[in-house]
Amino acid sequence: MILLEAKFNWKKSTPADETQVAALAKDAEITPFLARLLISRQLTTVEQAQAWLTPTIEQLHxxxxxxxxxxxxxxxxxxxxxxxxxxxxxxxxxxxxxxxxxxxxxxxxxxxxxxxxxxxxxxxxxxxxxxxxxxxxxxxxxxxxxxxxxxxxxxxxxxxxxxxxxxxxxxxxxxxxxxxxxxxxxxxxxxxxxxxxxxxxxxxxxxxxxxxxxxxxxxxxxxxxxxxxxxxxxxxxxxxxxxxxxxxxxxxxxxxxxxxxxxxxxxxxxxxxxxxxxxxxxxxxxxxxxxxxxxxxxxxxxxxxxxxxxxxxxxxxxxxxxxxEVRQELVKTISTDALTQAEAPENQSQPVLVIHGQGWHEGVLGIVASKVVEATHKPTLVLSDNPDQGTLKGSGRSIKGFDLFAALNPIRDHLVAFGGHAMACGLTVAQTQLNLLTQTLIDAGKSQAIDVDQRATLSVTATLAANEITESAYQEVQQLGPFGMDNPQPIFEIRPSRVDNIKTMGSAKNHLKFMLVDDQQTSVPAIAFGFGDAIVQVAANPEDISVIGTLSANSWQGRTTYQLMVKDIQVEGVAIVLTRTNNLTKPLFARPATYLFFQGKLADQLQPYLSEGAKVIRVGVDELPAIIKDLVIVDCPPALTDLQQVLAATQVAELTTYFYERDSAFLSGMPSRAEYGKLFSFVKTHQNVDVGHQMAVLADFLKIDLNKLIFMIQLFFEAGFVRIESGVMNGISDPKPAKLSEMVAYHQRLQRIDAEEKLLYSKGPQLKAWLVEAMNQAV
Known part of the structure; x- marks a missing residue:
C-alpha cells in the first residue's frame, strides 16, 4: 500500500557484473564504486575510463x-x-x-x-x-x-x-x-x-x-x-x-x-x-x-x-x-497567476493548457510555462494579452510524448508568428484566433493520446546505504562530471531504516529536511526542495520510506558535510497516527472520519461529540465497509484478535488510534493467590453483600484494586463459588471444586491484558509495525 506515491517512475539500472567491475577497478586503478558508475555509463574499458576521467586537449576535434x-x-x-x-x-x-x-x-x-x-x-x-x-x-x-x-x-x-x-x-x-x-x-x-x-x-x-x-x-x-x-x-x-x-x-x-x-x-x-x-x-x-x-x-x-x-x-x-532580481520577481508573480488558472475547474479536465494574462512580460513566459508543466504535467502555452494590437504573444513547453510543434503546425497560417520544435515553441496569435488555437491543442491532445497521468522517468544508478554517503563517494561521483545533458548526475536510491528530525524549510515551508538513519545508526542529512507538503506522510510512516537523489557537499563555517539532495520520495504503508489516551474530549471527534467502537455503550455515550459527516461502526453490530479512507479506533479491543479481524477485513488509507481504556487490566494485573484467598474467606463469612452499590467500599475493606476485585467476583460467579441476585452476593456452601484458570473470564482477562500491553504500552515503532502487519493480512 502506497501512502505517498513517487512523482517519477524510478528506472533502476541493471546491476553491473561484479567480475567486470573488479577487472576495470584493477586495470584502471580505481575503486569498485567508481568502476560501477563508469560501467553504468557504458564506459567499460580502461581506455574509455581514462579518456573520460582525465580528458586531454588531443581529444578535441x-x-x-x-x-x-x-x-x-x-x-x-x-x-x-x-x-x-x-x-x-x-x-x-x-x-x-x-x-x-x-x-x-x-x-x-x-x-x-x-x-x-x-x-x-x-x-x-x-x-x-x-x-x-x-x-x-x-x-x-x-x-x-x-x-x-x-x-x-x-x-x-x-x-x-x-x-x-x-x-x-x-x-x-x-x-x-x-x-x-x-x-x-x-x-x-x-x-x-x-x-x-x-x-x-x-x-x-x-x-x-x-x-x-x-x-x-x-x-x-x-x-x-x-x-x-x-x-x-x-x-x-x-x-x-x-x-x-x-x-x-x-x-x-x-x-x-x-x-x-x-x-x-x-x-x-x-x-x-x-x-x-x-x-x-x-x-x-x-x-x-x-x-x-x-x-x-x-x-x-x-x-x-x-x-x-x-x-x-x-x-x-x-x-x-x-x-x-527583476526577472525572478516577474517569474514569481506571473507563475502564481498562471498556476491559479491551471488549477481552475475548467482547466483541470483539459489535457493541454492555454493560459494568458494581460501585461505579462513576454521575456519570462517560457520560464513560467516550464513551471506550469512541472506542476501539472500538461503541455502548456503561456501568452501575454496585448489589447492595443489585438494579439497574444508567448511561449509553449511540452511533455515527453506530445509534439507541440506538430500540434500547432497545421494552423500556422492562422498565426501571426510561429516557430519551435516538439518540446517548445514561440508564437503570436490574433485575439480572434484564440479559440481556434485552444481547440486545436485540445484536439491534438486527444489525437496524440496524451497521458497527463504518465509520470516522467528518472534513471536510478544504484542503491546506497546511508553510511555510504561519504566524502570519498562524493568525490568519486564528481570525477564523472561536469554533469548536464546526456551526462546526468548519478541518482541513488536510499532505503533507510527510518528518517528522523523531519521538518520543513523556507519562508513558505515548501521544502523538507530530514535525517536518513541506517541499521548502524548512521545519520545523513537529506534536503527535499518542493516537498514541504509531504511532511505529513513522511512523519506518519518514517520507517517505510524510499528516496532517490544525488550526492551533495554542504560547507558551512569551515566544515563540510555530505548529504542527499532528494529528487523524489515514496512512502509505503498507511498513515498511522498513534494518539493513545484515557480522556476522550470533543476535539478528538472534530473531523468527519469513521469512528470504530468495540464497546457499543461507549459509542452511544459519545454520539453528541461526533461532527457532521462522521460515521460510527460498532464492532459485532454494524457492517464493516471494505474500504475506509479515514478510520479512528476509539477504544481498546477486548482481545488483539478482535482488532486483527477488523484490520484484515477492510482497506484503510489513514488510521488514527485512541485505544481508550477507562480501567486498565494491564496496570492492575492478575490477582495473586493471597488475594484469591482473601476474597474466598470473605464470601464464606459474609452474607447479602451489596456488590451493586458497595463494590468500592468492599475493595477498600479487602485492600484489593477495584478493577481487579470486579474481575475476581466475575470469576467466582462463573466457577460457582458465589451467587449474585439483584446485585446482592452470597457465598455457596460446599461449592464444587473448580480451576479458576479454566474459566472463560480468566482467559478473557489475559487477552485484555495482552491487548493493553501491546496497544497502550508498547513503543510507537513496534506498535506501527504490528498494525501494518495486521492490515497486510487482508485477503
Missing part, C-alpha cells in the same frame, strides 16, 4: 574538418586585411552572448575593424533581421559574422547580398530543409559536412572558428574556454564527446579567471570561483546573463564579458544582477 570552415575563415581574414567593417551578429541568450564575446575578442586580436550587435528580443526577434541588417549596412558594415544564429535567416541574408554584403554564418541550431544563400555556413551538422560531433553549442562553434582564424591549438586559446563553458552549460547541449572536455577545461579556467566582468559577476552571484562547478554556472551565472536579454537590450552583457576595466565591470555586474 580538428576545427578545419568542419564544412565551410576554410571558406568562411578566408573571407574573414580578407576583411581583416582590407580593413572592412565586420559586425558580429549575435543572440540575446547566454550562449549567444558568450559566442559574441569570444568572436569579438578573436577578431580584435587579429586587428580587425569589428563591432557587435545583439538583436532585441522584442523589436528584432530571434536571428537575422532585415531592418537590423540594413541599419548596420547603412552604418558601414561590410561583412556579417553570425554567431549562435543564421541558418534560418534567409530574408536578411538575401537582403544583405543584394547590397553586396557577405554573411558568414556560424550556428548550431536545427538546419532547415533549404539553407540560406550565405557566403559560408559553418555548422557541425551541415548536410555536406563530415565533422565527427554535432553537439556543439553556438559558442563551441565560435571557439572552433577562433582556432582556425588564429591558427592556434585549443591549449593556446585556453583563456577563452571560460566563455565556452558558460555558453555550453547554459544552452543544455550534450556534455559528451568533446563538449565534456571543453566544459571540464573551461570550469578550470573560470576557477582562475582574470576576466574582470566574470569576477564581478561571480561576486554579485555569491559564487566562490575556486570551487566553481557546472551548477554554479547553470543556476548562478547563466540566468543572470539570460535575464538581460529577457528584459531588454542584452548588449551590456557582452560588454561585461569583454571589458578590461574593473570599475566598469563592477558597474555592469551590478546592473545585470539587478535585472536578474
Amino acid at each position: 580538428d576545427p578545419n574538418t568542419m564544412f565551410d570552415m576554410a571558406k568562411g575563415v578566408a573571407r574573414i581574414q580578407a576583411a581583416v586585411a582590407n580593413g572592412e567593417q565586420i559586425t558580429i551578429y549575435g543572440d540575446y541568450d547566454a550562449d549567444g552572448l558568450t559566442s559574441t564575446a569570444l568572436m569579438y575578442e578573436t577578431l580584435a586580436q587579429l586587428g580587425a575593424e569589428v563591432n557587435y550587435y545583439i538583436p532585441n528580443r522584442f523589436t528584432d526577434g530571434y536571428g537575422p533581421n532585415v531592418e537590423a541588417f540594413n541599419r548596420l549596412i547603412d552604418a558601414g558594415t561590410q561583412l556579417f559574422v553570425t554567431v549562435d544564429n543564421g541558418v534560418a535567416g534567409h530574408a536578411a541574408i538575401d537582403a544583405a547580398k543584394q547590397r553586396q554584403v557577405d554573411v558568414v554564418v556560424t550556428d548550431h541550431h536545427e538546419l532547415p530543409a533549404q539553407l540560406p544563400d550565405a557566403f559560408a555556413i559553418i555548422h557541425p551538422r551541415h548536410p555536406q559536412g563530415h565533422y565527427p560531433f554535432g553537439g556543439l553549442s553556438g559558442v563551441g562553434v565560435a571557439f572552433k572558428v577562433a582556432q582556425s582564424l588564429l591558427e592556434a591549438s585549443a591549449d593556446e586559446l585556453s583563456d577563452a574556454l571560460d566563455l565556452v563553458a558558460i555558453g555550453e552549460i547554459a544552452d543544455l547541449v550534450p556534455l559528451t564527446d568533446e563538449n565534456h572536455a571543453l566544459v571540464k577545461f573551461g570550469l578550470q579556467v573560470i576557477s582562475q579567471t582574470q576576466r574582470p566582468g566574470l569576477i564581478a559577476l561571480m561576486k554579485a552571484a555569491g559564487i566562490d570561483a575556486t570551487t566553481i562547478n557546472e551548477e554554479h554556472v547553470g543556476f548562478g551565472i547563466a540566468p543572470r546573463l539570460n535575464a538581460v536579454g529577457r528584459l531588454g537590450d542584452a548588449n551590456p552583457a557582452v560588454e561585461l564579458l569583454t571589458t578590461l576595466d574593473e570599475d566598469r565591470a563592477n558597474e555592469l555586474a551590478k546592473q545585470v544582477n539587478q535585472q536578474n
